Amino acid sequence: MSDKIAYERHGDIAVLRIQNPPVNALSQAVRAGLQDGMSRAEAEEGVRAVLIVGEGRAFIAGADITEFGKPPQEPYLPDLCNRIEASPLLVVASMHGVSLGGGLEVALGAHYRIAQPNARVGLPEVHLGLIPGAGGTQRLPRLTGAEAAIEVITSGRHVMAPEALELGIIDRIEEGDPQTVGLAYAQELLDSGATRRPISEMPGTAPIDWDAAYEAAFRKGRGQISPAQAVRAVQASAEEPFKVGMKTERQMFVDLMETDQRQGMIHAFFSERAVSNLPELKGVTPRDLHEIGVIGGGTMGAGIATAALLSGLKVVLIEMKDEAAKAAHERIAGNLQGAVKRGKISQDKYEALTTEALKVSTEYASLSDVDLVIEAVFEDMDVKKQVFAQLDAVCKPGCVLASNTSYLDVNEIAASTSRPGDVIGLHFFSPAHVMKLLEIVVADATAPEVVATGFALGKMLGKVSVRAGVCDGFIGNRILATYRTAADHMVLDGASPYQIDKALTDFGFAMGPFAVADLAGLDIGWATRKRKAADRHPDERVPTYIDRLCEQGHFGQKTGQGYYIYEKGKRGGVPNPEITRLIEAEQKERGITPRDFTDREIVRRYMCAMVNEAAKLLGEGIARRPLDIDMVLLFGYGFPRYWGGPMKWADLQGLESVLRDIESYATEDAWFWQPAPLLKTLVAEGRNFDDLNKEAA
Numbered sequence: 001m002s003d004k005i006a007y008e009r010h011g012d013i014a015v016l017r018i019q020n021p022p023v024n025a026l027s028q029a030v031r032a033g034l035q036d037g038m039s040r041a042e043a044e045e046g047v048r049a050v051l052i053v054g055e056g057r058a059f060i061a062g063a064d065i066t067e068f069g070k071p072p073q074e075p076y077l078p079d080l081c082n083r084i085e086a087s088p089l090l091v092v093a094s095m096h097g098v099s100l101g102g103g104l105e106v107a108l109g110a111h112y113r114i115a116q117p118n119a120r121v122g123l124p125e126v127h128l129g130l131i132p133g134a135g136g137t138q139r140l141p142r143l144t145g146a147e148a149a150i151e152v153i154t155s156g157r158h159v160m161a162p163e164a165l166e167l168g169i170i171d172r173i174e175e176g177d178p179q180t181v182g183l184a185y186a187q188e189l190l191d192s193g194a195t196r197r198p199i200s201e202m203p204g205t206a207p208i209d210w211d212a213a214y215e216a217a218f219r220k221g222r223g224q225i226s227p228a229q230a231v232r233a234v235q236a237s238a239e240e241p242f243k244v245g246m247k248t249e250r251q252m253f254v255d256l257m258e259t260d261q262r263q264g265m266i267h268a269f270f271s272e273r274a275v276s277n278l279p280e281l282k283g284v285t286p287r288d289l290h291e292i293g294v295i296g297g298g299t300m301g302a303g304i305a306t307a308a309l310l311s312g313l314k315v316v317l318i319e320m321k322d323e324a325a326k327a328a329h330e331r332i333a334g335n336l337q338g339a340v341k342r343g344k345i346s347q348d349k350y351e352a353l354t355t356e357a358l359k360v361s362t363e364y365a366s367l368s369d370v371d372l373v374i375e376a377v378f379e380d381m382d383v384k385k386q387v388f389a390q391l392d393a394v395c396k397p398g399c400v401l402a403s404n405t406s407y408l409d410v411n412e413i414a415a416s417t418s419r420p421g422d423v424i425g426l427h428f429f430s431p432a433h434v435m436k437l438l439e440i441v442v443a444d445a446t447a448p449e450v451v452a453t454g455f456a457l458g459k460m461l462g463k464v465s466v467r468a469g470v471c472d473g474f475i476g477n478r479i480l481a482t483y484r485t486a487a488d489h490m491v492l493d494g495a496s497p498y499q500i501d502k503a504l505t506d507f508g509f510a511m512g513p514f515a516v517a518d519l520a521g522l523d524i525g526w527a528t529r530k531r532k533a534a535d536r537h538p539d540e541r542v543p544t545y546i547d548r549l550c551e552q553g554h555f556g557q558k559t560g561q562g563y564y565i566y567e568k569g570k571r572g573g574v575p576n577p578e579i580t581r582l583i584e585a586e587q588k589e590r591g592i593t594p595r596d597f598t599d600r601e602i603v604r605r606y607m608c609a610m611v612n613e614a615a616k617l618l619g620e621g622i623a624r625r626p627l628d629i630d631m632v633l634l635f636g637y638g639f640p641r642y643w644g645g646p647m648k649w650a651d652l653q654g655l656e657s658v659l660r661d662i663e664s665y666a667t668e669d670a671w672f673w674q675p676a677p678l679l680k681t682l683v684a685e686g687r688n689f690d691d692l693n694k695e696a697a
C-alpha cells in the first residue's frame with residue numbers, strides 16, 4: 001500500500017483515508033494507493049463497504065497539476081474512477097473542504113456521497129485550459145441534467161454543499177468529523193439494504209440545444225476554447241453510450257492538454273501563488289496591522305478604505321476640508337452599499353463599518369495610533385512631500401508610511417521624511433476595492449519588515465501583490481506606456497484605433513487601448529504629454545491629433561466623447577468620426593501615406609513592444625522575475641489569462657522569433673524598438689523567461 005493512503009477496518013467497512021497534504025491532490029502515489037486499497041478491501045473477508053475520505057483540509061483538490069505536461073503514469077485517473085464504481089462493494093465518499101476536478105470525479109465514481117455543510121464541490125478544469133477528464137462530463141449530467149452540468153463545468157465555480165444537494169450531486173449533508181459521519185452513513189446504507197448505484201448505469205441526460213450552448217460558452221470564454229469543448233463533451237454524455245462518451249471526453253482532454261492555452265493557464269495558476277513568495281522575505285516578520293490611515297478620500301482613497309474595511313481593518317481617513325470629508329464618507333458608504341447589494345455583507349455589518357470601523361477627519365493628529373498609512377492625494381510631488389512631513393510628525397514609531405503614487409519617485413518621497421526605512425509604495429488599481437492587483441514598490445531604504453508588512457496587507461485585502469522597484473510607472477504603467485505608444489505609432493501609419501481595439505479584444509484583452517483611454521480620461525495622457533514634452537528625444541514619435549480633441553474639451557467617457565461617442569444609457573460607444581478626421585489631417589501634415597495593417601501584425605507589434613519593455617524592466621531589476629510581470633498584466637491590465645501573461649506568451653512564440661520581429665521593426669524606428677539587452681542574451685544562450693522563473697524559485 002502507498003503511504004499516501006491509510007487503510008483501516010471498521011467492522012464491515014474498509015476506510016481509505018487519503019494523506020497527501022496540503023490538499024490531497026491525486027498524484028500517482030495517491031491513485032495507486034486508492035487502487036490497491038480497493039483491491040485489498042474486496043479481497044478481505046467480511047468487508048461490505050468502502051469509505052473514501054480525505055485527511056487534513058480537503059477531500060481531494062483534483063488531479064496533481066504538477067504532473068501535467070509530463071508523460072502520464074498508471075493508474076490513469078479515469079480508469080481509477082471506473083474501477084471504484086465497478087467494485088462489488090458499496091462505495092461511499094465523505095467530502096469535506098473542497099472536492100474539485102478529479103476529486104469530484106472520484107466521488108462521482110463512488111455510489112453514495114455525504115458532505116459537510118461547508119464543503120465545496122466543482123469541476124474547475126476550464127480554469128486550467130482543460131475539461132474534466134475522468135468522467136466528470138459524463139457522470140455529472142446524469143445526476144443534474146445537461147443545463148446545470150454545463151453551467152457548473154463551463155464556469156468552473158465552487159458549488160456549496162446545500163446547492164450540490166439540491167442539484168443531486170451529493171446525497172446528504174451532515175456536520176461532524178468526515179470519517180465518523182461517513183462511517184455512520186455507510187453503516188446506515190448497509191443496514192437498510194441499499195445497493196450499489198453506479199452513475200454510469202443511469203440514463204444519459206435529455207438533449208438540449210447543443211449548438212446554442214456551444215456558442216454561448218464560446219462567446220463567454222472570449223477566445224478560450226475549453227468551455228466550449230466542455231459543452232461538446234456533455235453532449236456526448238447524452239448521445240453516446242457511457243463507455244463511448246468516456247472515450248470522447250478523454251480525447252478532448254488529451255487534445256486540450258497539448259494546447260498553448262493549457263500551458264498559459266497553468267502558468268497563471270502557479271504564478272498567482274508564487275508571486276508573493278519572495279525568497280528575501282523568508283523569516284521576516286511583518287508588523288501588526290489593526291488600524292490603518294488613508295490620506296485623501298477621492299477615487300483611490302475611498303476604494304482603498306473600502307477594501308480595508310471589508311477585510312476587517314479599522315480605518316481613519318483624512319481629507320482637507322469638512323466638505324471633502326463628507327464626500328469621502330459618502331463615497332465609501334456607496335461602495336459598501338454595493339457590497340450589501342451583492343450579498344457580500346449584511347445591512348448590520350454595513351452600519352457597523354460606516355459608523356464604528358470608519359473615522360473620517362480633517363485632523364492629521366487622528367492618525368497617532370494607526371499601524372500603516374496610505375497616502376492617496378493628488379499626483380504632485382510637492383503635495384506628497386507636505387503630506388509625508390505631516391505624517392512624519394504625527395505617526396507613531398514603526399508606523400508604515402505608504403504612497404499610492406502611480407509614477408512619482410518613492411525614493412524622493414522617502415528622503416523627505418526622517419524615517420525612510422518605513423516608507424514604501426503601495427500602488428492600488430482603480431477601483432481599488434475591486435481590482436486584484438497591488439504593486440508593492442520597494443524603495444532603496446525600505447526595511448525588509450516594511451516590505452513584508454506590505455505583502456501582509458495585500459493578503460488581508462485579498463490582493464495579488466507584486467514586488468516592484470522604483471522607476472517611472474513601476475512595472476505596469478511603464479509597460480503600458482510602451483505598448484500604448486506602439487498602438488499610437490500604428491494609428492499614425494494607417495491602422496484605425498477601432499481596428500486596433502478590435503484586434504486586441506479578439507486576441508483576448510478585456511478592452512482595447514483606445515477604449516481604455518476613454519475610460520481612464522483623455523486628460524490624464526494629455527497632461528503627461530505636456531509634462532514630458534520638454535525632455536522628449538528628437539526621434540520620438542508622439543501623435544498630436546488626440547490633443548486637438550482634448551483642446552475641444554472632450555476627455556472620453558466622462559464627457560461623452562473621445563475615441564468613441566457615448567450615449568447616455570447605452571453600453572460602450574461608437575467610433576467618433578472627428579477622430580478619423582483629425583488622424584487624416586495629422587498624417588497629411590507629417591507626409592505619411594497610410595498603409596494597411598493586418599490584425600495579426602497589430603497584435604504582434606503590440607505584444608512585442610510589451611515584451612521588449614518588460615525585458616528591459618527585468619534587466620534593470622525593477623521586476624525580479626518574469627512571472628511578476630505576467631501577474632501585473634493579468635490582474636491589473638485585462639491581459640487574457642489563457643496566455644498566462646506577456647512573458648509566457650513570448651516563451652510560447654519562441655523568444656528568437658520575438659527578437660527577430662523587434663529587430664525588423666527597429667529598421668523603421670530604431671529609437672523606439674531598441675531590443676532589450678536581456679532578450680538578446682536569452683536568445684543567444686537558448687534560454688527563455690520560464691528558465692529565469694525556475695532559477696529564481
Ligand code: 3HC
Pocket residue numbers: 022023025061062063064065066077098100101102103105124125128131132133134136270273274
Ligand atoms: N495539484 C497540485 N498542487 C495543488 C493543487 C493540485 N490540484 N491544488 C492546490 N495545489 C497546491 C498549490 O499550488 C499550493 O502549493 P504551494 O503551497 O506550494 O504554493 C498548495 O497546494 C495550497 O494551495 P492554495 O495556496 O491555492 O490553497 P487555498 O486553500 O487557497 O486553495 C484550492 C486550495 C481551492 C484547492 C486551490 O488550490 C485550487 O483551486 N486548486 C486547484 C484545483 C483544481 O483546479 N483542480 C482540478 C485539477 S485538474 C483535474 O482534476 C483534471 C481531471 O479532471 C482529470
Ligand code: NAI
Pocket residue numbers: 295296297298299300301318319320324375376377378379380383387404405406407427428429430
Ligand atoms: P482624486 O483627485 O480623486 O483624489 C485625491 C483626494 O485627495 C481629493 O479628495 C483631495 O481632496 C485629497 N487631498 C489632496 N491633498 C490632500 C491633503 N493634503 N490632505 C488630505 N487630502 C488631500 O485622485 P485619485 O484618482 O484618487 O488619485 C490619488 C492618487 O492615487 C494619485 O497619486 C494617483 O496618481 C494615484 N492613483 C490613481 C489611480 C486612478 O486610477 N485614479 C490609480 C492608481 C493610483
